[in-house]
Amino acid sequence: MLLPRRVPLLSFILLVVGANADSFENTAIVRTVDLGGSVVQVATTFAVKALEANARVYTIALGDAEMQKTSWLEARVKGQATPLAVTDHPGSTDNGVHLVDIILPKPLALNATLNIILDAIQTHATFPWPERASQQEPQSLKYGSDLFVLSPYKTLVQRTKIKSPTPNIHGFSTPEKMEDFTFEEPVTKSGATITYGPYNNIVPSANAAFVKKYQRPVQVHFEYDYPVGEVSKLLRTAEISHWGANLNIQDEIWLRNAGPELKGHFSRLEHQTQAFYNRAASHVIPGLTLHLPAGIRNTYYYDLVGNVSTSRLRTAPSVPKDSPNKQYSVLELKPRYPIMGGWNYSFTLGWDAPLADSASWDKSTGKYIVEIPVLTPFPATVVNDAELKIILPEGATDVDFATPFVAHSTSFSTHTTYLDTTGRPAITLRFTDLTEKHALPLYVSYKVPLSAHLKKPIAVAVAFFSVFVFGLAARRIDLRIHQK
Ligand SMILES: *[C@@H]1O[C@H](CO)[C@@H](O)[C@H](O)[C@H]1NC(C)=O
Numbered sequence: 001m002l003l004p005r006r007v008p009l010l011s012f013i014l015l016v017v018g019a020n021a022d023s024f025e026n027t028a029i030v031r032t033v034d035l036g037g038s039v040v041q042v043a044t045t046f047a048v049k050a051l052e053a054n055a056r057v058y059t060i061a062l063g064d065a066e067m068q069k070t071s072w073l074e075a076r077v078k079g080q081a082t083p084l085a086v087t088d089h090p091g092s093t094d095n096g097v098h099l100v101d102i103i104l105p106k107p108l109a110l111n112a113t114l115n116i117i118l119d120a121i122q123t124h125a126t127f128p129w130p131e132r133a134s135q136q137e138p139q140s141l142k143y144g145s146d147l148f149v150l151s152p153y154k155t156l157v158q159r160t161k162i163k164s165p166t167p168n169i170h171g172f173s174t175p176e177k178m179e180d181f182t183f184e185e186p187v188t189k190s191g192a193t194i195t196y197g198p199y200n201n202i203v204p205s206a207n208a209a210f211v212k213k214y215q216r217p218v219q220v221h222f223e224y225d226y227p228v229g230e231v232s233k234l235l236r237t238a239e240i241s242h243w244g245a246n247l248n249i250q251d252e253i254w255l256r257n258a259g260p261e262l263k264g265h266f267s268r269l270e271h272q273t274q275a276f277y278n279r280a281a282s283h284v285i286p287g288l289t290l291h292l293p294a295g296i297r298n299t300y301y302y303d304l305v306g307n308v309s310t311s312r313l314r315t316a317p318s319v320p321k322d323s324p325n326k327q328y329s330v331l332e333l334k335p336r337y338p339i340m341g342g343w344n345y346s347f348t349l350g351w352d353a354p355l356a357d358s359a360s361w362d363k364s365t366g367k368y369i370v371e372i373p374v375l376t377p378f379p380a381t382v383v384n385d386a387e388l389k390i391i392l393p394e395g396a397t398d399v400d401f402a403t404p405f406v407a408h409s410t411s412f413s414t415h416t417t418y419l420d421t422t423g424r425p426a427i428t429l430r431f432t433d434l435t436e437k438h439a440l441p442l443y444v445s446y447k448v449p450l451s452a453h454l455k456k457p458i459a460v461a462v463a464f465f466s467v468f469v470f471g472l473a474a475r476r477i478d479l480r481i482h483q484k
């Protein structure tokens with residue numbers, strides 16, 4: 001499920017029920033933050049108790065800053081895999097608090113309890129500190145969050161655990177004046193985990209008054225031994241060709257190392273020595289391992305200089321559409337140079353795939369349906385700006401598409417290449433802050449009338465014929481340069 005602000009409303013349910021502070025109480029809220037680089041995972045468990053019969057809609061609250069950072073949200077009942085429907089709460093914003101409704105699988109009886117798990121992915125939630133580091137220095141980041149998990153309901157106890165990948169935590173905020181919630185230490189450190197709370201008896205907090213009085217930012221400064229990758233821009237072009245029974249996918253990728261900027265000169269000797277002793281500086285991006293679709297061919301990878309041949313590709317054989325066993329081709333992509341902190345590297349990656357692996361034809365509507373992945377998952381890397389352009393066969397009509405999450409913008413255009421007569425319809429979609437979770441397929445459907453199918457052969461025939469006619473004519477005209 002995508003960000004609530006991008007999710008269409010399930011209005012039929014919303015008309016019936018509104019958020020009511022007396023519907024539930026939180027017996028406990030535990031939020032666990034797994035610190036990372038450009039992507040941070042946050043799992044919050046709400047142990048809830050229904051205070052009225054037939055309670056069906058549980059509302060969660062996100063503060064402004066949290067809302068900004070959250071690029072993906074999914075709610076489910078603990079122990080179950082199926083995600084619950086998540087929608088914007090109607091008329092939701094109360095100065096800095098965004099409400100999101102979670103529709104429970106079935107209404108709860110009075111005093112019934114349930115554990116709801118909310119998984120969120122935050123992007124751009126950390127920043128390098130210090131901002132610059134030399135090749136030999138370790139890399140450290142700061143992560144910021146709000147102290148309290150807000151809720152429209154009363155909460156008996158809540159805590160937030162922030163887990164760092166290493167116990168090297170340089171510092172963390174200590175909230176003051178917490179007597180309203182605890183008489184113990186407001187924050188404790190144990191190994192690689194910082195725990196805020198437990199805080200007791202928190203009144204309904206999803207309102208401007210609570211936020212103003214009690215909410216405050218907290219920060220954790222930690223060492224991070226992995227590269228902080230960021231794709232500042234991704235342009236994907238997917239071209240469907242019935243003529244060649246081919247789906248061509250081409251990605252133009254602007255990769256950036258968003259860790260601390262390199263201080264001083266880059267020393268290749270130092271880098272190679274570190275690599276030799278297997279202790280390469282953590283803030284360098286040496287390469288990427290990407291999962292590409294099975295059955296691809298003609299894979300190409302080039303940058304500004306030309307073809308890059310130092311990469312390895314293991315192609316998985318083509319799998320039939322809808323086959324349960326998912327396979328991937330694995331590309332170990334090596335940039336031309338190690339990407340140091342603050343450096344950019346842009347390149348183009350593309351491949352062809354049999355159209356049959358992702359296309360089907362719906363007999364009842366007479367339409368083709370083609371499945372196109374929104375992006376290739378980049379491990380632990382955020383894609384700031386993504387543009388996906390889908391080029392349909394020439395003459396396609398009745399074009400329709402369904403995205404797994406709502407696009408920022410959508411536009412239609414016509415794409416013309418050689419041997420095209422009328423041009424090909426194209427759809428361009430834009431997205432921001434995508435993560436591995438967003439590597440989902442979108443579906444495009446269209447009709448290709450028989451006349452359109454024939455256009456290409458006719459165009460080819462006309463092209464050949466004109467060459468032939470030209471040839472005939474040319475033979476009759478003496479084109480030789482006359483020599484005196
Ligand atoms: C619900 O719990 C309250 C307080 O614990 C109790 O007074 C009430 O009888 C319970 N109601 C039902 C239907 O179990």
Ligand SMILES: *[C@@H]1O[C@H](CO)[C@@H](O)[C@H](O)[C@H]1NC(C)=O
Nearest residue numbers: 299300301302305306307308
């Ligand atoms: C790059 O590789 C492709 C396929 O291997 C080849 O067709 C093309 O000529 C190469 N381009 C350059 C500039 O070497």
Ligand SMILES: *[C@@H]1O[C@H](CO)[C@@H](O)[C@H](O)[C@H]1NC(C)=O
Nearest residue numbers: 232233254256342343344345
């Ligand atoms: C890298 O790209 C970003 C924009 O994505 C730009 O702001 C930055 O200046 C570039 N860095 C270098 C070293 O070129």
